[in-house]
Amino acid sequence: MTVQPSAERREFLDVNGIEVIYNHVILVLKGVSLRVDEGSIVALLGANGAGKTTTLRAVSNLLHAERGAVTKGSIALRGERIENLTPAELVDRGVIQVMEGRHCFAHLTIEENLMTGAYTRKDGRAAVEQTLEKVYAYFPRLKTRRTSQAAYTSGGEQQMCAIGRALMANPKMVLLDEPSMGLAPQIVEEVFEIVKDLNTKEGVTFLLAEQNTNMALRYADFGYILESGRVVMDGAASALRENEDVKEFYLGTGGEGRKSFRDVKSYKRRKRWLA
Amino acid sequence: MLYRENGQFKQTYRSDLQIFPVLQDRIALYVLLAVAFVAVPMLASDYFFRAVLIPFLILALAALGLNILVGYCGQISLGTGAFMAIGAYAAFNLQVRFDLPLLLSLIGGGLAATVFGVLFGIPSLRIRGLYLAVATLAAQFFTDWFTNRVKWVTNDSPSGSVSVGGLSFFGVAVETPAQKYLLCLAIVCVFALLAKNLVRGAIGRQWMAIRDMDVAAAVIGIRPVYAKLSAFAVSSFIVGVAGALWAFVHLGSWEPAAFSIDRSFQLLFMVIIGGLGSISGAFFGAAFMVLLPLLLNYVPHWLGLPLSTATASHLEHMIFGALIVFFLIVEPHGLARLWLTAREKLRLWPFPH
Amino acid sequence: MGFFLETLFGGLMAGMLYALVALGFVLIFKASGVFNFAQGAMVLFAALAMARFSEWLPKLLGFESLLLANVLALIAAIAVMAVLAWLIERLALRQLVGQEPIALLMATLGIAYFIDGAGQLLFGSATYKIDVGMPKDPMMVLEGTFEGGLLLSKEDLYAALISALLVICLTLFFQKTPTGRALRAVADDHQAAQSIGIPLSRIWVIVWTIGGIVALVAGIIWGSKLGVQFSISLVALKALPVVILGGLTSVPGAIVGGLIIGAGEKLSEIYIGPMLGGGIENWFAYVLALGFLLVRPQGLFGDKIIDRV
Amino acid sequence: QADQFVPLLVYRTGQFAPLGIPWADGKQDYLKLINARDGGVNGVKLTFEECETAYDAAKGVECYERLKDRGAAGFDTQSTGITFAVTDKAFADKKVVVTMGYGLSQSADGTVFEWNFPLLGSYWTAADSIVQDILKKEKGSLKGKKIALVYHDSPYGKEPILLLQKRAAKEGFELSLFPVTPPGVEQKSTWLQIRQQKPDYVLLWSAGVMTPAAVREAQATGYAREKIYAIWWAGSDHDVKDIGAGAKGYNAITIHNSAAKDKVHDDLKKFVYDKNQGTAGGGEVGSLAHTRGMMISMLQVEAIRAAQEKFGKGKVMTAEQVKWGMENLDLTADKLKALGFGEIMRPVKTSCSNHMGSDWARIVQWDGAKWNITSDWYQADKSLIDPLVKELSAKYAADKKITPRSCS
């Protein structure tokens, strides 16, 4: 099921040693490099504050609005440098981000929200309608709430809306920031199935930042682990799943298998891979 | 390397709760105060007092008051001019009708403004954001009309313009620009300290909580009514005192236009440019708004450019507008934040991060 | 009765004129979430451009026809407003994406200063004339029904018609076109709009250009009434209660708000004013708006203010 | 310093710029003329600097502070509001304030207002003269007539009320008041009320955009423009030019002949404009506001000249000395003629107690294209105005604890 990044697969996204600074003073990424091959699913893992969101923002060029900037390194999409493109130009090239924390358009209805996702599409109404139906098929819950203003839908519904909206653009690559957050377990499963589905059927590439490591590593081909703004470990998903450290800290199955949350004895001093 | 807080450990919460926990900052403040109270009165010219320092101080005070409302409590007000006017006219009436001493007139003016402010603050319990601006604008236009139309407000002055003279503070005449300056400075310092205490205390946190997310604030037990109205009250008190000072000390005689909507806008400008939710921001903002036009006015002179008055004035407008946009781009949180960032950099210097 | 009706009509017409200015505010707010304090300055700028071009172009190109002069000036003024919109996007808005509304509001105040200065520098600060042939003399209707007839201003009637037309077009644009939808999305969340590929820059140039054109229309009508001069920018203050009452995000709201404010302030001035010494219409308009807001905090037709936890 | 400095407070921007610009240009042009033609006042060159107030009192104060130490000639603030704001300061600083045709009406009393010079007329004299003209039209009786005052709702607009009330009591007409909230872009309700009440005359104390708005609204509600009388600040060319025929019949009061042509204009052309030194552009020269500006500068220059006669020709005068000159102006018809103002204005004679110098005015009417003189000169009714001046200046003195000086 997992595919190793290999020479035959074309490199899609190449992030090379980027440094990101917020507000001119807060250094968050300290030289992050990663590579996403065309048609693969790559997971970005790490603790809260490790810099996953920041990395995704750097790729999709949404840093600017957060008063952040890439100060070193380069980002290339199929060999083309993209640091200076606008987010809209990136979407034109098929790269779209699902932002952390949903960011639905509060005053628009669910359906209008989804339709805005198709803003850049030029393949006609019919095709857009078709995609819309596809999204509704993925998330039936959205269909029942299609005329509600997004602000008045539940957290999970908004999350589905945000993902659906991105899919409406017919993207080549999706940057998913914590897609599973706030979703009910079987929806989480469904979301990952959708990811897999799009990946295999339509060849969409995914870069996902996820806290649900278990799920992420189950579906991803390759994974990177970030700590404090650095990549501390990378490898094929299957390999990471077997790694003892990963097991202990991210899967909660270190040592003698899965431990009850009730039995966790104390706050662990986090073990760091850093020197 | 001089600006470091290394080695300054805090043993008690009391010391951590100081306004300026860093020693160097405290020293800088004392130096600043010494300069302001001692050196400036000896060195500055009359022009500088009257045209720069006094308006700066009074407007800073008004901005401070407004900042409590807008910056800390998040209630946009375009009626600051009205609150100043109420302060000024109330103080005027207390002075001419009851012959109250200056300090009491000022406080009376502040109290009148407080009542007025709370009254026009009541809609804030229901109306929010820009929509609230309309309530404060109602206050503005109502006051414009009221001070113009209702005769006893101006002590039956037929033209509606009024004046005061012969100011004295605890028996000391406040006549020369330097004396006026010192009076304003003292008042401003006292208010700045009181305001700082409020905003870093429980009530300040209530204001900010209401500003940032009022539903959540209510859930943790903050009463929006109390928080909002107290912000209106405190803010209009300070603004009212500033209005009275503006009228008594700066203008001497005035007509209602002195507190028009332009003044309201100007103060809002100061607060935002200076930094919302920051006491020092009021001072930065006032300095910016008072000094910049003067500077822009003088620059062509210094450069010997033969600009006509009109051209110079239009250019001044353009540059002023452009600078506002520029500063917002550089730091949307105002000059005070810019200053903090600069300080943070200084702390790290010579390392970039 | 006749007088009451006259006052009422007069007020409604005046309200339409306010609505025309208010429309500019609504448009930009609805489409970018920015409350554009520069709207008044834009009205002035546009009117100045129109007035001066219609004066300069005939001289420059050597023709006499007033109609031609007006048409050419109109085109030139629209072009100028488009350039202005482009500059505003380039130099200000683009740099402020994702900032809090208050910072953007402030920026528009800065822009207002800039435009005021630039407008007067380029076009002069004396009084100029716009003559698009608006009829100035009154017309009398229903002379049979009421003694002395009812007085109606033709100029106001024309203005009202133009406003209504603009409103219909803009409402359709916002509700029915994908661009309209994108504009509303931008107003809700700049970042999210960017993230799904809505090109903020282009959108903003479009919106501000439309805002500029609306300002131009308002400027022409007010300018032909009052003469074009700095004070034109102050009509924005009359439009403020209108926008707020109608709802910041509602195009038809601007019209309804205008009608209410217009009629309300005239009636109040005439029937309540004398008791209070007169001159009350200015603040009364705001108090009226305030009264409505207490019932509907989002204005009559504004989007509901959302607060959810 | 070998030059005599003249501070020029002006507003070339903002709401009132259309009035302020020609006014400011006129002030400057005349100073340039004196320098170019006469080489200054008895050889003392005049220097000057403008400071932009935008009609804002606070900015005006700053300008005053900025320029007050530079020299000694009077401040013409161009604004009633700024005059209010600087009057006390000027008293303390001993600086001359010249307010020709505006300012505080009671400041004509030189015993209390030592440093203020509301030359040539105040709003009281203006209102009085207008009433005189109306009286004449109505053949001497205003019993039972209705007169409305439509005014800028500010101290400026309110100044004439006191006098009009006195006049109303005397003549038996009914005075109704219509305040218009500045800026006065929308006046429909006011004019609808006027249409309803049908006053026989409307006096218009307006400023800036309020004037064209009022005339337009009068037109739209069908109120006869012939029945409107405006104060001189609402009677300039720019106020009605664009309305053209729509304003035909509109009356305004003036303190000078509208005559745009006098010797001073010829000199101005010859010595200043032909040398490309002029301040004004286009057709401003000869407009009411421009001429008024020149008059103000002329009065300043003559005060300096008068002072030099006493304190030493060819010397730079101090403020104290200029004040003396202001108080001892005696511009007879002959002198005015020599100065090139013979056609423009009437003689002026000031004294220690009389700081106004002249209280004559006349009416002009717009014929759709230009202003025409339609009345002879009226002198304001001293029996009404003098007690009012006394009363209010005494009140001012009491408020300010000023002991009026003796002028005898």
Added chain:
Amino acid sequence: MNASTMTETTALTSPTPTGRKIGEVILEVRNISLRFGGVKALTDISFDVREHEIRAIIGPNGAGKSSMLNCINGVYAPQEGAITFRGETFKHMNSRQVAEMGVARTFQNLALFKGMSVLDNIMTGRNLRMKTNIFLQALRWGPAEREEIAHREKVERIIDFLEIQPFRKTPVGRLPYGLQKRVDLGRALAMEPQVLLLDEPMAGMNVEEKQDMCRFILDVNDEFGTTVVLIEHDMGVVMDISDRVVVLDYGKKIGDGTPDAVRGNEDVIRAYLGTTH
């Protein structure tokens, strides 16, 4: 209470629910119905919460879980039904009253005070207990300062407990999501509540962090006997730490009971758990 003593106490705690004394019913929700226009968010829901227990509410997205909490603490006014809290019955309460009675709450979509520092955010939780008047505060005099310091000490302990010391003075807006959740919890804890309503406190956390969070919740529950009502989508967490579980679906209650009972419930499996769990 700080991290080191905590470790000891937790080590002593027995892993089974019986270790704590579950008391009487403290909060009872009866026949609550809530509609928004045509949307029926809640239909006739009843359940109770006992003192000291950890009560979980689960259900698919849009089931009405958050709305339920909003009803309990007075943000929404249900059209029907009543809530009994410690013997007193209310149809609708305002948020302030609820807070005064000792109910604290965290939010699903972070509702922190963005412009304030972590410390100040948590200090707001102490608001109800701070009594000095505004004048004393302005002078920061005697009682005002003493009070401020006393509460600061309490808050510092919470900060230690939640291990967010380094961020004390950071504006919360800049913190990563997971830490913001912790601050949210801290603010609620600062109220020293009797009942703590937690809306998806562990969303967006990795296993390690969830373990920490569970520890915090269990400790609060143990140490202070705080009753906890918890909404959570991570079944592992819910099954492990809760005493009883309510299951909502489309605004209706479809299950109520111990974790094991709920896990076996057909309806629940179909509507929520799916097959994998």
